[in-house]
Amino acid sequence: MNAVDPRLSMNQATIKYANLETALEVTVDAGVQAIGLWREPVNDVGLDVATRMLTDSGLRFTTHCRGGFFTLPDGPARIAALDDNRRAIEETAALAAAGAAGSTAVLVLVAGGLPEGARDLAGTRHRVQDAIGELVPDALAAGVTLAIEPLHPMYISDRCVVSTLGQALDIAADFDARAVGVTVDTFHVFWDPDVLIQIARAGREGRLATYQVCDWKTPLPADVLLSRHYPGDGVIDFGSLTRAVVDAGYTGDIEVEIFNEDIWAAEHREVVRRTAAGFRDAVVPHL
Amino acid sequence: MNAVDPRLSMNQATIKYANLETALEVTVDAGVQAIGLWREPVNDVGLDVATRMLTDSGLRFTTHCRGGFFTLPDGPARIAALDDNRRAIEETAALAAAGAAGSTAVLVLVAGGLPEGARDLAGTRHRVQDAIGELVPDALAAGVTLAIEPLHPMYISDRCVVSTLGQALDIAADFDARAVGVTVDTFHVFWDPDVLIQIARAGREGRLATYQVCDWKTPLPADVLLSRHYPGDGVIDFGSLTRAVVDAGYTGDIEVEIFNEDIWAAEHREVVRRTAAGFRDAVVPHL
Numbered sequence: 321m322n323a324v325d326p327r328l329s330m331n332q333a334t335i336k337y338a339n340l341e342t343a344l345e346v347t348v349d350a351g352v353q354a355i356g357l358w359r360e361p362v363n364d365v366g367l368d369v370a371t372r373m374l375t376d377s378g379l380r381f382t383t384h385c386r387g388g389f390f391t392l393p394d395g396p397a398r399i400a401a402l403d404d405n406r407r408a409i410e411e412t413a414a415l416a417a418a419g420a421a422g423s424t425a426v427l428v429l430v431a432g433g434l435p436e437g438a439r440d441l442a443g444t445r446h447r448v449q450d451a452i453g454e455l456v457p458d459a460l461a462a463g464v465t466l467a468i469e470p471l472h473p474m475y476i477s478d479r480c481v482v483s484t485l486g487q488a489l490d491i492a493a494d495f496d497a498r499a500v501g502v503t504v505d506t507f508h509v510f511w512d513p514d515v516l517i518q519i520a521r522a523g524r525e526g527r528l529a530t531y532q533v534c535d536w537k538t539p540l541p542a543d544v545l546l547s548r549h550y551p552g553d554g555v556i557d558f559g560s561l562t563r564a565v566v567d568a569g570y571t572g573d574i575e576v577e578i579f580n581e582d583i584w585a586a587e588h589r590e591v592v593r594r595t596a597a598g599f600r601d602a603v604v605p606h607l
Numbered sequence: 608m609n610a611v612d613p614r615l616s617m618n619q620a621t622i623k624y625a626n627l628e629t630a631l632e633v634t635v636d637a638g639v640q641a642i643g644l645w646r647e648p649v650n651d652v653g654l655d656v657a658t659r660m661l662t663d664s665g666l667r668f669t670t671h672c673r674g675g676f677f678t679l680p681d682g683p684a685r686i687a688a689l690d691d692n693r694r695a696i697e698e699t700a701a702l703a704a705a706g707a708a709g710s711t712a713v714l715v716l717v718a719g720g721l722p723e724g725a726r727d728l729a730g731t732r733h734r735v736q737d738a739i740g741e742l743v744p745d746a747l748a749a750g751v752t753l754a755i756e757p758l759h760p761m762y763i764s765d766r767c768v769v770s771t772l773g774q775a776l777d778i779a780a781d782f783d784a785r786a787v788g789v790t791v792d793t794f795h796v797f798w799d800p801d802v803l804i805q806i807a808r809a810g811r812e813g814r815l816a817t818y819q820v821c822d823w824k825t826p827l828p829a830d831v832l833l834s835r836h837y838p839g840d841g842v843i844d845f846g847s848l849t850r851a852v853v854d855a856g857y858t859g860d861i862e863v864e865i866f867n868e869d870i871w872a873a874e875h876r877e878v879v880r881r882t883a884a885g886f887r888d889a890v891v892p893h894l
Contacts (some may be wrong), residue, residue, distance in 0.1 A: 544761070
């Protein structure tokens with residue numbers, strides 16, 4: 321009756337308070353075939369244990385969240401951020417190798433916001449490009465794609481100076497498409513008048529590394545970071561966006577990634593069930 | 608010592624709880640030479656009284672806020688919205704005529720959000736364009752410029768489906784530049800990677816109808832509508848934006864428009880003084 325679509329991937333952030341063991345278990349038990357992981361719960365058990373647990377689960381691995389946050393000027397903090405990204409690249413490769421056939425080695429990158437006291441968006445964006453350039457050899461060597469994620473412009477100053485898909489593709493354009501792609505997350509890009517054109521461009525340029533879905537609804541909560549909803553519960557037109565992604569040639573798994581206090585507080589199995597139902601009703605008809 | 612720059616215009620929303628009489632008085636007393644008004648306080652006293660008060664104040668009139676909110680589908684509510692916009696056009700013309708020499712007849716337009724239950728951004732945007740088209744003859748007849756204001760994308764669903772300056776210019780492009788221009792408000796556009804290019808384009812196309820300044824700072828307050836700050840108190844680079852506006856040929860007054868509960872709660876004269884100081888320190892050096 322309610323078969324789970326094979327392309328649904330459960331992003332672990334949607335059940336933020338589950339540890340890795342629980343996240344894998346409830347995902348498998350719901351009949352979901354793939355999962356996107358976050359660094360913290362992976363590192364809580366250690367990469368070796370995490371990869372074995374992932375293999376045992378039989379799930380495909382879709383993305384690792386996340387790298388980035390490298391907008392700092394030259395100095396020790398920037399070097400540390402780059403080193404941390406190199407570890408994230410290694411984790412991504414290991415997890416992709418441990419996941420079931422069809423897993424993808426994609427590391428989602430969130431650029432980072434303006435450094436404390438800074439106002440120079442253009443300069444900060446250049447530093448993002450430089451940092452990615454430094455990581456490309458590592459990504460190529462590991463067979464990992466860095467997926468630059470444009471974040472909604474309300475996060476411009478404190479989380480991400482990359483705000484549009486076009487801008488992410490402009491940054492990616494300098495680099496080998498095997499190493500640098502983009503993340504299309506409906507929540508972050510649906511408002512953009514150019515989004516459909518840029519999704520098509522991402523396909524043409526071989527950069528569409530991952531597609532993530534969740535919904536937008538107002539009023540926004542007091543913490544705007546937690547304003548994501550189940551697909552279908554808000555105002556996003558998943559039809560036009562999903563068809564554009566399909567037309568762009570994307571055939572991979574599709575993650576549902578939700579930051580939302582109420583959803584985090586709910587029982588994990590119920591969250592996975594609601595996620596699958598929202599995906600089935602709002603997204604699957606357009607695949 | 609602390610002369611107020613002659614191009615500063617006090618937008619009445621910055622002292623939201625002042626009635627028209629008080630707003631004019633504290634603006635004049637502070638040595639500010641121009642004011643942007645809002646429809647509600649003008650209509651509280653009636654247009655005839657408002658125009659006389661404005662003339663008596665000796666202030667220049669810079670913009671009327673605001674028209675728009677016409678994203679509804681065909682029907683009585685849409686007709687009512689258009690009629691209301693026609694009244695706003697008449698008010699704008701009357702106020703501009705009543706203000707001191709150098710006043711400008713500019714009606715700021717905020718498009719409106721998605722209608723209840725709607726998800727079709729593209730269709731909603733087309734309705735905005737159609738509505739503006741219906742108002743152009745009225746605007747031309749009255750000598751009023753409709754200034755389409757792109758709002759930050761965090762207001763996409765509930766306030767404004769026009770999110771970028773490029774999009775506003777695309778909408779304006781179909782119409783006579785005497786009748787349809789754009790509003791450049793730093794808060795709404797500073798994040799846009801294309802903003803400097805689009806400001807230059809606005810100048811080239813003769814569409815830069817008004818320049819408004821206020822600042823962006825995080826964390827955003829619980830009501831994101833009230834997240835505007837005095838120029839200089841946040842992260843916006845007023846240098847690059849203001850120089851772009853100057854280079855685009857804009858020679859008009861510059862409004863400071865702030866929605867902020869703390870600023871609204873402060874004493875009006877202190878707010879005008881702080882506004883003038885922020886403008887002097889953050890904006891004037893780039894004029």
